[in-house]
Amino acid sequence: MPNNPEFLDLYNRLDNLCRERFSLDDRSESAIMLYVNELRRSYSNKDHDLAESLDSIRQLRNALVHTEKVEGQELVEINPLLISILKSTILTLSNPPKAMSKAIPFSSLFVVSLTDEVSFVLSKMMEKGFSHVPVVDNKGHLIGVFSENALCSYLEDKHTITLSKDLTIEVLADYLPINKHENERYALYARNALLSDVAEDFMSSKRKTGKRLGMVFLTETGKLDEKIIAALVLTSLEQ
Numbered sequence: 001m002p003n004n005p006e007f008l009d010l011y012n013r014l015d016n017l018c019r020e021r022f023s024l025d026d027r028s029e030s031a032i033m034l035y036v037n038e039l040r041r042s043y044s045n046k047d048h049d050l051a052e053s054l055d056s057i058r059q060l061r062n063a064l065v066h067t068e069k070v071e072g073q074e075l076v077e078i079n080p081l082l083i084s085i086l087k088s089t090i091l092t093l094s095n096p097p098k099a100m101s102k103a104i105p106f107s108s109l110f111v112v113s114l115t116d117e118v119s120f121v122l123s124k125m126m127e128k129g130f131s132h133v134p135v136v137d138n139k140g141h142l143i144g145v146f147s148e149n150a151l152c153s154y155l156e157d158k159h160t161i162t163l164s165k166d167l168t169i170e171v172l173a174d175y176l177p178i179n180k181h182e183n184e185r186y187a188l189y190a191r192n193a194l195l196s197d198v199a200e201d202f203m204s205s206k207r208k209t210g211k212r213l214g215m216v217f218l219t220e221t222g223k224l225d226e227k228i229i230a231a232l233v234l235t236s237l238e239q
Helices: 004-021 031-040 045-066 080-094 118-128 148-158 169-175 195-209
Strands: 132-136 142-147 184-190 212-219 230-232
Touching (some): 004 031, 031 045, 045 080, 148 169
Parallel strands (some): 184 212
Antiparallel strands (some): 132 142
């Protein structure tokens, strides 16, 4: 039995959800196309693939609406895969994923303390390919971020290019707070923040603030004086 009616019904449901998402009342503009373009701007390859699928579905739906039958016969028989994609997308938009779903839990984060030696931290950063590392106190509260840029700023201010072997992170205390970094910014979000909001922040940070977003920290309500629950970096969104 042709599943065209189900396909068209699901498409309309998705269209309505997209109109709600973008607060779109004007029927002259495709709400689904707005969502497709949003997905295309994502850092995720899965989002890019979904964007292309939804765009193809949109074109097929338009063809069906204008010419559903030829000589009394259905124009096409909808592939069940398209029904599955529509249902999955509707579920996602009805229950948007939280940032926590992509975040690295605190227990798995590489964090350092003020008493750690800079040489040790640098060696670990090079080993793991990290460009910035959270600095926390013994309660798991964020003190700041140690980064290559912070270290360069310190060396420049001290007019030196050498580091003593026993230099600790604490010596760089003035360069660690998240509002003290010249080329990067670090953001705090609440535990229940939407993944789409965090992804948008990563994507638009350079354009809006002049700084790239290096890392997002999740706390209970998004405040600095709360324990870090988890964190996201750009690569988190690509998984």
